[in-house]
Amino acid sequence: MTRPTRALLKWDNLRHNYRKAREATRHEAYAVIKSDGYGHGMLACANALSGEADGFAVACVDEALTLRQAGIRQPILVLEGAYDPEEWTLASKYHLQLAVHHPQQLKDKAEADLSDEVAVWLKVSSGMNRLGVKLEDAPEMIARIRNDNDLILRHVMSHFATSDEADTDFYQQQIATMTEHAWPVPLSLSNSASVIRGGIEQERVLRPGIMLYGSSPCEDISAAEAGLKPVMTLQSALISTHTVKAGETVGYGCTWTAPRDSRIGVVAIGYGDGYPRHAPSGTPVNVAGQRCELVGRVSMDMITVDITDVPEAVIGSPVELWGELVSIDEVAGLANTISYELFCRLTKRVPRVNLQ
DSSP: OOOOOEEEEOHHHHHHHHHHHHHHHOSEEEEEOHHHHHTTOHHHHHHHTTTTOSEEEESSHHHHHHHHHTTOOSOEEETTOOSSHHHHHHHHHHTOEEEEOSHHHHHHHHTSOOSSOEEEEEEEESSOOSSSEEGGGHHHHHHHHHTOTTEEEEEEEOOOSSTTSSOOHHHHHHHHHHHSSOOSSOEEOOOHHHHHTTOOTTBSEEOOOGGGGTOOOOSSSOTTTTTOOOSEEEEEEEEEEEEEOTTOEESGGGOEEOSSSEEEEEESOOTTTTOOTTOOTTOEEEETTEEEEEESOOOSSOEEEEOTTOTTOOTTOEEEEESSSSOHHHHHHHTTSOHHHHHHHOOTTSOEEEOO
């Protein structure tokens, strides 16, 4: 019998979530598929959205080249821009759009051998203070770009630091910083959380990421409330069952003690597959269609689940770790992390199975 752990991918749900982003604001949307499509498969995501997406956004030129070499022809934005003159040359050759967030990048461009014009998006730091030129330096950078015959200034962009939080004061401050300034080209501001909150009227292009995969980054708005559908369902199966008496412990470190005579199911998944090691006892796991709880520590290849109240659960019974029955956002919260990390951590040992 083949190990039952696998990730089922419903591409219809990816398209549904992309349409949700577009419908929320009616702006254009570049689908963010960096980090191997948040663990879903970058090429598979691009192919699934090939007839719908206005463009794609990735982290680096290497990711963009993978898409181009696979035949993806939509616009591709490289969010970290070019790292050196050679990447400027590649961007020109393969018609990649580059974020410009530092003056050094324009110095690198001057040393590049460009075969065609390069479209650029100037990134302005409006409060995130990660990548981006300061607001007061933006006019000079815009002038340098617009006076360069090799460059086309396509958009001004920024990134929100707190749009996922229920208290949106800083988020509103960042919006005001960007929208009250007179820019010569259209804005691109909204990440997933901002899109879910309704987007920003003054912008032209959205950059939805995690919402495409069916997860909400917002503290106060769930994925279901946002109308999102999970693309990935992480599944496995019971490979053993046994009973323990009240007072007995389960797993490494004896961290869980049975409060009653209990029936325990062993599931073929663990942190070696990307399931979070720090998921505590009580984390939801669906067994044979019933909500159960993880008990004891997560091992490399196995977890243990309390199936006392699911008498129909037997060896071979299906188990869902997250997906349509168990919210990945709930699992992530209990494991003190975010859904992004869980998706990206899923290892190559877990086969991806395309459903639609």
